[in-house]
Amino acid sequence: MSQKHQDISTVIIVNKGNQRTKTIQIKTRHLGRLKHYAFGVFGVIMLLTGTIFYLRSQNQRQEQEEKQLLTQLTKLKSSIPVTDTLANKANTAQAYVQDIEGKLQKINNYLKKRGLKGFSTAAVGGNGNTEAAKLTDSETYSLYDEYLDRLVHAVAFTPMGYPRISSLTSFFGYRSDPFNSAHAEFHPGIDFRGARGDEARCTANGKVVFAGWYGGYGNCVRIAHTNNFETLYGHLSRITVKVGEDVTVGEKVGEVGSTGRSTGNHLHYEVRKNGKAVNPVSFLTLNN
Ligand SMILES: [Zn+2]
Structure with missing residues (x-):
């Protein structure tokens, strides 16, 4: 105890x-x-x-590491060029398409001035067609490709440029008759200076519809092109193509002369639309 x-x-x-x-x-x-x-x-x-x-x-x-990573991430984000983002790429593509569209419209205007119909770009959003925005990129590109093909065709088959490179001695329209100065006559084409034997070349792809003597035109070649265009080469000393022959732009069709109603060696050149003579000066360069 x-x-x-x-x-x-x-x-x-x-x-x-x-x-x-x-x-x-x-x-x-x-x-x-x-x-x-x-x-x-x-x-x-x-x-x-x-x-x-x-x-x-x-x-x-x-926490510090997290902060550092976050800072690095922000830095990286800001260093990525703005144009590389997907949205901006789409904007750039859109800008290119608009640029092409504008140029096609310009060409269209040139074609219209030459009496051609031109083409509508409504399918890809031209002419205020907003439905076209639903097209995929490849659909848009293939439509433009189609337009350009038509354009190539129009350029190849529309009279353009000079049948021979030389100065003009007579213009389209009324002038005093070279055989009678008191009398006025209508000149349906333009005259190019040239010596006998100089080459005359066709100004567009087409088919020879006439090759021979043609009244006042003397030895003459007429070529039909698309869109009812025709070109005529007169007073030739020599014809180098045959009727029915397909010719390509720049090809020689004859030689300069003074046959028919002519006062001297020169090349008479006409452009006809639906059979009616139009001023060939409009077809010498695209800028008219
Ligand atoms: Zn003439």
């Missing part, structure tokens, strides 16, 4: 400045080990604190 009593120690807690005291009874062996417990608790606290600090620093480092 007394042995058991010795095992218990009484700890008195004295409250400073106060009479009240508190007594706690604990086993003596616990009291002896108090130091060990204190060290144990201290150790655990240190370990926990260390762990917290370690985890916090880890967290901070991660």
Whole structure:
């Protein structure tokens, strides 16, 4: 019994400045080990604190890394050229298409001035057709390809340029009759200076519809082109093509002379549309 009593120690807690005291009874062996417990608790606290600090620093480092990555990402984003984005590529393609469209319209105007119908680009959005916006890129491109093919055809078969490179000696329209200056006559073409034997070349692809003597025109060649165009080469000293022959632009059709109603060697050149003579000057360059 007394042995058991010795095992218990009484700890008195004295409250400073106060009479009240508190007594706690604990086993003596616990009291002896108090130091060990204190060290144990201290150790655990240190370990926990260390762990917290370690985890916090880890967290901070991660946050910093995240921040750095974000900054790098922003930098990279801003360094990507604006034109490389998909939306801008589409805008550029649209701009090119509009540019082509504008040029086709310009060519159309030139063709119309020459009495040709031209072509409508409504299918690809020209002439204010908004439905065309639904076309895919390849559909749009193939339509333009078709237009260009037609254009190539129109250019090849429309009289254009000079039957021979030389100066003009007489223009289209009324002039005084070279055989009777008191009398005015209508000159249905233009005359090019030339010496006998100089080459006369056709101004567009076509088919020879006449090759022979043609009244006042003397030795004459007439070539039919598409869109009811015809070109005529007169006063030739020699004809080098036959009726029914297909000729290509720039091909020699005859030689300059002074046959028929002519006062000297020159080339008489006419452009006819639907059988009616038009001013060939409009067909010498595209800028008219
Ligand atoms: Zn003439």
